[in-house]
Amino acid sequence: MKNNTKPTVEVCFSPSLYAPHHKPADIVVVVDVLRATSAICTAFEHGVERMIPVATIEEARDYKNKGFIVAAERKGSVVEGFDFGNSPFAYMNQNLQGQTVVLTTTNGTKAIETVRSAETVVIGSLLNLDFLSDWLAKQNKNVLLLASGWQDKFCLEDTICAGAITENLTSTGKFRSEEDSSVAARYLYLSAKDNYFGYLKASSHRRRLRDLNLNEDVKYCLTPNTTNVIPVLDGKYLVNLKQ
Amino acid sequence: MKNNTKPTVEVCFSPSLYAPHHKPADIVVVVDVLRATSAICTAFEHGVERMIPVATIEEARDYKNKGFIVAAERKGSVVEGFDFGNSPFAYMNQNLQGQTVVLTTTNGTKAIETVRSAETVVIGSLLNLDFLSDWLAKQNKNVLLLASGWQDKFCLEDTICAGAITENLTSTGKFRSEEDSSVAARYLYLSAKDNYFGYLKASSHRRRLRDLNLNEDVKYCLTPNTTNVIPVLDGKYLVNLKQ
Numbered sequence: 001m002k003n004n005t006k007p008t009v010e011v012c013f014s015p016s017l018y019a020p021h022h023k024p025a026d027i028v029v030v031v032d033v034l035r036a037t038s039a040i041c042t043a044f045e046h047g048v049e050r051m052i053p054v055a056t057i058e059e060a061r062d063y064k065n066k067g068f069i070v071a072a073e074r075k076g077s078v079v080e081g082f083d084f085g086n087s088p089f090a091y092m093n094q095n096l097q098g099q100t101v102v103l104t105t106t107n108g109t110k111a112i113e114t115v116r117s118a119e120t121v122v123i124g125s126l127l128n129l130d131f132l133s134d135w136l137a138k139q140n141k142n143v144l145l146l147a148s149g150w151q152d153k154f155c156l157e158d159t160i161c162a163g164a165i166t167e168n169l170t171s172t173g174k175f176r177s178e179e180d181s182s183v184a185a186r187y188l189y190l191s192a193k194d195n196y197f198g199y200l201k202a203s204s205h206r207r208r209l210r211d212l213n214l215n216e217d218v219k220y221c222l223t224p225n226t227t228n229v230i231p232v233l234d235g236k237y238l239v240n241l242k243q
Numbered sequence: 244m245k246n247n248t249k250p251t252v253e254v255c256f257s258p259s260l261y262a263p264h265h266k267p268a269d270i271v272v273v274v275d276v277l278r279a280t281s282a283i284c285t286a287f288e289h290g291v292e293r294m295i296p297v298a299t300i301e302e303a304r305d306y307k308n309k310g311f312i313v314a315a316e317r318k319g320s321v322v323e324g325f326d327f328g329n330s331p332f333a334y335m336n337q338n339l340q341g342q343t344v345v346l347t348t349t350n351g352t353k354a355i356e357t358v359r360s361a362e363t364v365v366i367g368s369l370l371n372l373d374f375l376s377d378w379l380a381k382q383n384k385n386v387l388l389l390a391s392g393w394q395d396k397f398c399l400e401d402t403i404c405a406g407a408i409t410e411n412l413t414s415t416g417k418f419r420s421e422e423d424s425s426v427a428a429r430y431l432y433l434s435a436k437d438n439y440f441g442y443l444k445a446s447s448h449r450r451r452l453r454d455l456n457l458n459e460d461v462k463y464c465l466t467p468n469t470t471n472v473i474p475v476l477d478g479k480y481l482v483n484l485k486q
Contacts, residue, residue: 014260017257017259150423153422154422154424179397180446183446183447184431187431187434188431191430204421
């Protein structure tokens with residue numbers, strides 16, 4: 001295949017940089033390693049049937065008032081009055097099997113909102129890294145990896161996960177990257193991959209979660225390839241992709 | 244000095260990410276290695292007295308009609324009807340000594356426009372890397388390095404230059420970085436520093452300029468520490484900082 005006819009795989013560092021990156025035919029992968037997209041993957045792995053990502057606390061409260069199970073997180077903590085937040089461990093719960101869960105988080109659900117009009121939106125994390133990469137490789141479409149970041153700022157762990165997917169796809173020889181952000185994400189992934197936990201010691205979000213006694217969450221979220229789910233947006237719902 | 248009382252040095256990857264990064268008391272350093280801020284440093288090194296950075300071609304045309312010397316670049320090329328663009332070599336010209344030059348470029352002058360309200364705005368490039376770093380180190384103020392990027396996207400060479408300044412300041416022990424973008428910029432600088440030209444082979448802007456036969460410009464802009472000027476914004480003018 002000629003180089004310029006290969007599909008592209010590109011990395012976007014923040015929802016506020018999405019507009020100049022977006023091409024309508026892209027498959028968009030939303031990444032929020034700590035912890036929204038890791039929690040979403042965990043939920044489907046443990047039998048949740050559907051999720052409804054919402055951007056605001058108000059929407060979450062409306063669903064709560066209608067009797068839904070609702071998870072809400074802001075700045076690392078569960079929002080008062082809600083059932084739980086975005087700790088993946090909260091989703092390993094038999095009572096959630098077959099249920100619909102509404103979710104709002106500081107960055108991840110905002111990122112999903114940003115990309116909602118894309119043709120295909122799937123959820124990526126280190127937990128479903130290789131399984132998702134293999135699926136993406138088979139689609140033969142342009143892929144845009146959106147790092148959710150932290151309040152619109154660049155965030156290291158999302159970039160490293162996006163860099164890992166970029167590396168997986170380009171190393172098949174069937175994809176190309178043209179953007180500097182994709183080149184940088186791969187460079188950062190390649191220097192981090194042998195020790196994510198150590199590499200991210202300097203990351204601001206790891207510090208933030210450590211201060212909230214959430215180190216176990218961090219370790220869980222930084223362990224690659226623990227699940228074979230691909231959450232995909234279908235209207236207002238996230239569901240597990242049927243293959 | 245206690246860690247959290249040290250001034251910060253942070254990197255912002257794009258003018259469109261500036262708002263969440265900006266703190267009023269920061270010294271903002273605008274970086275556009277290929278080629279606007281390298282051209283500006285070169286202009287002052289070669290005797291230009293003042294520059295007027297403007298964001299749009301229309302403003303540039305107005306100045307031209309008033310008889311000013313005007314440089315205008317878009318997408319790597321000189322804009323038709325203007326005297327020259329942002330090739331540094333164009334500023335090594337005896338006729339420009341003591342003159343005022345108006346400049347508009349695709350990314351660099353837009354970045355200057357974005358930060359105009361900051362307390363202090365200076366111009367950084369690899370050309371004045373160590374001299375500028377030494378001056379910043381003496382100010383004992385928060386420093387925000389703004390990479391101009393390419394049409395709001397992340398750009399590798401600006402990030403590496405910002406990472407170099409970050410490394411220079413943090414290695415004095417008198418500055419701290421808290422943002423992941425600053426950590427990533429330092430990582431990228433440290434892996435690039437022994438061979439900027441080779442490291443940036445994959446960069447999109449280097450490809451763009453190579454296709455325009457501007458490899459000599461690239462080599463010149465990637466050669467650190469060739470000048471001791473610090474262009475600083477003073478009202479609508481850029482002037483060489485008096486020390």
